[in-house]
Amino acid sequence: MEKRDVIIIGGGPAGYGAAIRVAQLGGMPMLIENDSLGGTCLNRGCIPMRALTQAVELLEAGKDAKDYGITYKGLSLDYTRMMSRKDTVVKTLVAGVKLLLAGNGVKVMEGRARIVSPSLVEIGQKDGAKKTIEARRIIVAAGSRCRKPSSGNGSPKILDSSQAFELAAIPPSLVIIGGGVVGVTFATIFSKLGSSVSLIEESPGILRDMDREAVAVIEKELKRAKVRVYTEARVPTMEEGENDTLSVTIEAKGQANTVSGHYVIMAEDRETDVDALGLRTIGVALNAKNGVVTGPTMETNVPGLFAAGDVTMDHMWTSVAYAEGITAANNAMGVNDEIDYSVIPYWVSSIPEAAGVGLTEDEAVAQGYSVRVGRFPFAANGMATIIGGRNGFVKVVTDERYFQILGIHIVGPRATDLIAEAALALKLEVTPEDIGKTLHAHPSLSEALWEAAKDVSGEAIHFITKR
Numbered sequence: 001m002e003k004r005d006v007i008i009i010g011g012g013p014a015g016y017g018a019a020i021r022v023a024q025l026g027g028m029p030m031l032i033e034n035d036s037l038g039g040t041c042l043n044r045g046c047i048p049m050r051a052l053t054q055a056v057e058l059l060e061a062g063k064d065a066k067d068y069g070i071t072y073k074g075l076s077l078d079y080t081r082m083m084s085r086k087d088t089v090v091k092t093l094v095a096g097v098k099l100l101l102a103g104n105g106v107k108v109m110e111g112r113a114r115i116v117s118p119s120l121v122e123i124g125q126k127d128g129a130k131k132t133i134e135a136r137r138i139i140v141a142a143g144s145r146c147r148k149p150s151s152g153n154g155s156p157k158i159l160d161s162s163q164a165f166e167l168a169a170i171p172p173s174l175v176i177i178g179g180g181v182v183g184v185t186f187a188t189i190f191s192k193l194g195s196s197v198s199l200i201e202e203s204p205g206i207l208r209d210m211d212r213e214a215v216a217v218i219e220k221e222l223k224r225a226k227v228r229v230y231t232e233a234r235v236p237t238m239e240e241g242e243n244d245t246l247s248v249t250i251e252a253k254g255q256a257n258t259v260s261g262h263y264v265i266m267a268e269d270r271e272t273d274v275d276a277l278g279l280r281t282i283g284v285a286l287n288a289k290n291g292v293v294t295g296p297t298m299e300t301n302v303p304g305l306f307a308a309g310d311v312t313m314d315h316m317w318t319s320v321a322y323a324e325g326i327t328a329a330n331n332a333m334g335v336n337d338e339i340d341y342s343v344i345p346y347w348v349s350s351i352p353e354a355a356g357v358g359l360t361e362d363e364a365v366a367q368g369y370s371v372r373v374g375r376f377p378f379a380a381n382g383m384a385t386i387i388g389g390r391n392g393f394v395k396v397v398t399d400e401r402y403f404q405i406l407g408i409h410i411v412g413p414r415a416t417d418l419i420a421e422a423a424l425a426l427k428l429e430v431t432p433e434d435i436g437k438t439l440h441a442h443p444s445l446s447e448a449l450w451e452a453a454k455d456v457s458g459e460a461i462h463f464i465t466k467r
Helices: 013-024 039-044 046-068 079-103 181-192 212-224 318-332 361-366 382-387 415-427 432-436 447-455
Strands: 003-009 029-033 107-110 112-117 120-124 130-140 158-160 173-177 196-200 228-230 238-240 246-252 255-261 263-266 305-307 346-348 354-358 371-377 393-399 404-411
Touching: 003 013, 003 112, 003 318, 013 029, 013 039, 013 079, 013 318, 039 046, 039 079, 046 079, 046 181, 079 107, 112 130, 130 318, 173 181, 173 255, 181 196, 181 212, 181 346, 196 246, 196 255, 212 228, 212 354, 212 361, 212 393, 212 404, 228 255, 246 263, 305 318, 346 415, 354 415, 361 371, 361 393, 361 404, 371 447, 382 447, 393 432, 393 447, 404 415, 404 447, 415 432, 415 447, 432 447
Parallel strands: 003 029, 003 130, 029 107, 130 305, 158 263, 173 196, 173 263, 196 228
Antiparallel strands: 112 120, 120 130, 238 246, 246 255, 346 354, 354 404, 371 393, 393 404
């Protein structure tokens, strides 16, 4: 029987990150993947989604090029080439993951894994053969999958988020159920491409975990793109409608309404496949979301068995998956390590982008802090003006008593890139004064964070503070 130091089940960010880390520590890892390396994020998640958003941004920029003295003749949209470019990005990055694994000496095996015991994994291969591998440690990084819709009678017009990336043509109309990161991004993309979009969210507002001021900017942009947003809404029924559409019943705030769409995208529902993995059989503890329960070392209640990434159904961000996979690998190889969830940035590939880290202003107030906020609008930033991205702002939330930074929230151009400095600031517990005394390149978008930090004490240079 073949033996390995660590078997990693799942080739997404948590899994391939863990496998590479095991190899770096001198171990002999085996990675088992039944689908494509890169997992949901790379193949059917944030990478293709960001690729499509980039295409839409280029389309918007082309329309605005005349403001820079540039006129494009015959500016047009080729949706087929747009989707082909998205596929090329995915294939390029998947190939890169394969090279990384090979270069680190990670053995990759294709097949469906089932854990027989804390030291044995059975692999069902494509040809029907089965192979059992023994390992000192096992890391489960099998991710999550889209949940099948409970209504609609299996209509092919009801898509999960993965299937939405394979639409052969721009649909004339769309109904998107779920107003979180995925739903809002799909609403942004397809409304900008010309679809008539209805966005349905059961909570009081879209992007419920984000700073409300930042969300207001995105809501305004969705309204400008003629996206109809329904909040505090549920969908009791979906059935065939007229003109090859689905008729979707919405119950919102005590009133019933009906919208129609050529497709319905179920944007948020995900689940794990713990039964196929054999986790219940060996007694692995699960949480209310059917995710694997772990401690700070990423070890489960079964000694020697670790879990990382979306299979835990908690903190479902790619950056967290990488961190959890590396933490699990360290501990599987005898290097003591604990995951730190204190600073987790979020991001949304909307237009404009939004990102944040730490407490929102509302959360800080609810927790009893005496809050002081510094703000700086991108309308007053030189680089934002140059690139035509003046919509949005940077917001620094602090504790007035100790001037501790509690959270930083950005909506505007390249917010996802800019949030890294904010995350580092929270991680190192720097003060707004520290950021204000740090030299930032000029002109740059990062100066907006510098100015917002200075605005906490009323010292912003390019913005008149009202205190």
